[in-house]
Amino acid sequence: MTRHPGSHHHATPPKDRNMTSEPTTVPATPRTIDEAKVTGWWSTAVSRIRPGEILLRGYPVEQLIGRTGFAEQIWLMLRGELPTPAQHRLLEAALVAAVDHGPQAPSIAAARMAATCGVGLNSAVATGAGLLGDTHGGAGQQCMEILNRIMCGEHPRDVVLEFRKRKAYIPGFGHRFHPRDPRRDPLLALVREAVDAGEVPGHALAAGLALEAALAEGRTKPVPMNIDGATAIIYAELGFPAELGRGLFVLSRSVGILAHAWEEYEGGARIKGPLPTPLLAGYHGTPPRDLER
Amino acid sequence: MTRHPGSHHHATPPKDRNMTSEPTTVPATPRTIDEAKVTGWWSTAVSRIRPGEILLRGYPVEQLIGRTGFAEQIWLMLRGELPTPAQHRLLEAALVAAVDHGPQAPSIAAARMAATCGVGLNSAVATGAGLLGDTHGGAGQQCMEILNRIMCGEHPRDVVLEFRKRKAYIPGFGHRFHPRDPRRDPLLALVREAVDAGEVPGHALAAGLALEAALAEGRTKPVPMNIDGATAIIYAELGFPAELGRGLFVLSRSVGILAHAWEEYEGGARIKGPLPTPLLAGYHGTPPRDLER
């Protein structure tokens, strides 16, 4: 079989090999199954693909092209309907805010390193996105869960107390580098505006601000909301489940990951490690010894 | 050290262990190095992060939030400047067009399976994005390279001849499922419009159409341009290097990957394989045998 470039041409394995499941034991009578059992195993409500047809959440793709924007499309694919203008505006802002935080973030650094290892940009993006785990990419999702608790009646002070007992940071508040995260104010201003216009309910904003206030009580240095807290408020106001808070952050940060990977790729470096040559990692292990055998 | 939730708090390893590189051999005089050598190893033109400051391509992030959209931000991060309205419009269209092609695509199927394996949505997206390799995700990039050759003077017929000799498909043309890809016409109409308005040069469009025509010569059944070909024209008209054609496709398809992964995650399936239970993969290998030892 010739290997050829080209897209979406699905695999056709050698007929004489794969089209029979048990060559070593020929069945007397071939068994048939309901085709729908197999196609139904992969059934989806997201899209319908048939010859000449691509329906995305019910809309023919040819109607969406040129008439919806990328952020609207993200909303449509995740929610099943198109956003209102207010929802659209807030989603754009949240996605814009989180695209990048520089190469000291492991997701960005790993993607840059990947770009020098001889893999495609797809693998570099996958490397970076994969690192947005519970700790590095999950704070927004965790903050949404806390906002939900407060919106369900829990007192912000009790939340603060609980985290203090565990000696843990509250996800969505404080930042190692920034005394005050520069993304907080413009994001919250947009939410405030939408609340005032009656476009979003405002419960998540209230919960987040109450938590921020509770966290500042009795402290000389406040712990202001960070990007994760501010986007958590937006995604909660927009009705996204907490898990999709992470999902949307992944889409947003993938942009920065790609931009950094591309910069490294273009620079032509090869096998870039964390330390500039000729620095070598330190060692604090067993001193040199001989193998006795 | 307490494990706490929270974002962007960078690692602080135990002081007594990691802050010295060679505990087994104490150096007489500690060596110093130029700090810029280390920070310069990770230097970037994409963003500058300092306490209280996040510059993206020179713009303070707080000015971008609410005033640029996500697609514009993608352009800014990759190109260094904001797009013109015409560039912006074409980019939105190309990103919208490629978001999804259903669960028969391995990238989507693998992401759906990942979502049932007990990993975060970040890993599910990474799994899908990672599969957009040279064959599954590279046709747009490869088509851009061919368009470049034609724009540099090569005759479309020679390109067709070359691929026919290799018995290879020309990337960006034809589709296994669609007799005519429904995304071709609306995308090309937008490019045509922009060319007519003098907003993009039109060379890539001309090259793509010439190639399509050359490919149809002497055939009863034409091989029309597909999504990869149409977006290749757009990205080429917009001045993106071919590799970023892949990169932009990865960003776009990540939306469908996330939507599908989320659907599967929400459905609650566990360890979903490709075959519905109780079907088991066929076998065409060595018949059962005993180990003689």
Add this chain to the structure above:
Amino acid sequence: MTRHPGSHHHATPPKDRNMTSEPTTVPATPRTIDEAKVTGWWSTAVSRIRPGEILLRGYPVEQLIGRTGFAEQIWLMLRGELPTPAQHRLLEAALVAAVDHGPQAPSIAAARMAATCGVGLNSAVATGAGLLGDTHGGAGQQCMEILNRIMCGEHPRDVVLEFRKRKAYIPGFGHRFHPRDPRRDPLLALVREAVDAGEVPGHALAAGLALEAALAEGRTKPVPMNIDGATAIIYAELGFPAELGRGLFVLSRSVGILAHAWEEYEGGARIKGPLPTPLLAGYHGTPPRDLER
């Protein structure tokens, strides 16, 4: 800069660009830092690499080559010392047992699909290994945690009760496909043998068998231990922390993942999805509709 093949040649970015961190603001006096602060950030007890020297856990690599086997090396790298012959024997058995469970497992299926997408075998293995998450690859680790609880005094019946209340399966017991997992008996026989010879303590074996017995009480159909339970016992007897139970499973299953990916790669299929052509995934979403805008 020429792109060249070759190994371990670390990146050297263009001097005039990266070797200065802040070209836009020239500092009056260059700052220096303690070199050990940087190399110490990456300090490790696993290996020491210096010109002409590769120490693995203190042993020069040239002494290990030809005198240790791969499984012993795995032990050495993870534990810091070489295993005893009994430890070595049990580790080999556990690693051998878990290499593969066929293409109906999502990890294997995803790796096979990756191999048809135009990525390297490294990416195919990474795709499969990445899917060994809490649900698909974590049962052994979770079973080790349960064994630890029983070894710390908890009664097996209480564990069974707890899981029945949650309507949850106990990790390490029962199997969808196998009425009795064929890997259980030979693995437990090896542990029994080692316990009888005084080579391992036997507490984890006792805990696992007690749990299996408690789980069978009052049932007509027992729920015998599966591969995850049996290897959990081995890894617990060998003193591995639970997380490394997952880690070792990943190393073991990577072999099957590679073998399957290679078979697919060799077969030459392209963009293999889960369904054989021309089957298309089902659809249960919004019926076709027009975009009103």
Add this chain to the structure above:
Amino acid sequence: MTRHPGSHHHATPPKDRNMTSEPTTVPATPRTIDEAKVTGWWSTAVSRIRPGEILLRGYPVEQLIGRTGFAEQIWLMLRGELPTPAQHRLLEAALVAAVDHGPQAPSIAAARMAATCGVGLNSAVATGAGLLGDTHGGAGQQCMEILNRIMCGEHPRDVVLEFRKRKAYIPGFGHRFHPRDPRRDPLLALVREAVDAGEVPGHALAAGLALEAALAEGRTKPVPMNIDGATAIIYAELGFPAELGRGLFVLSRSVGILAHAWEEYEGGARIKGPLPTPLLAGYHGTPPRDLER
């Protein structure tokens, strides 16, 4: 549906949803298909899984456990037969030699960073393995391809000339850190021994040494074979195709990746980036500017 821990319990999506492919258009007569068409799509010669049965390359897994070692199992899974003792010995040596090269390698560094991001060890291993691309992990494979050319009659001097013309390193020779790679001599000694005993043909060894000699001609400082060259010789002597040279390297290096990821995980660091706090990446981009819109 309750989410429960436990392994290999495959997904059962809600019956009323997924078991029908086209709820919006009820077909008059359900279509059936040949079951073998579906199971055959996933047919494999690697393993056969049936209730109570796990055949690996024809051998029942219960016979392999305790009677084969992990390295033998790797050979069996990839080649279909068990190795001879000599083949086994060389494979163990090659796998042992390549397990680790410290945290300055991007694969190791990225895996260590992943371990601090809140993902499982499976994702950390996947991150590291994924970085073993054409440049970082492909030198052995590329060297095997060159050895094949020499074994097919090409003169080593012509190979050297070709790479010199391209100003490229020959994969498998020279090392940035090591004047002489300490793994070369013990690996080649084992091959020599096997050649002398008539256990392997010796053609790849001859080719590799001839290439090393040709590369040294007219140079004051020789460019000795490195780990990639030495393992390429072993894998070629053992009859592995070049692509599996990469595959075997991935299995081997995954051990070091796991050991390093585990060390980082155990250390408890969070979101570890490449630079120790408070160092921040340098910046060489557009100076700060205001957004004019």
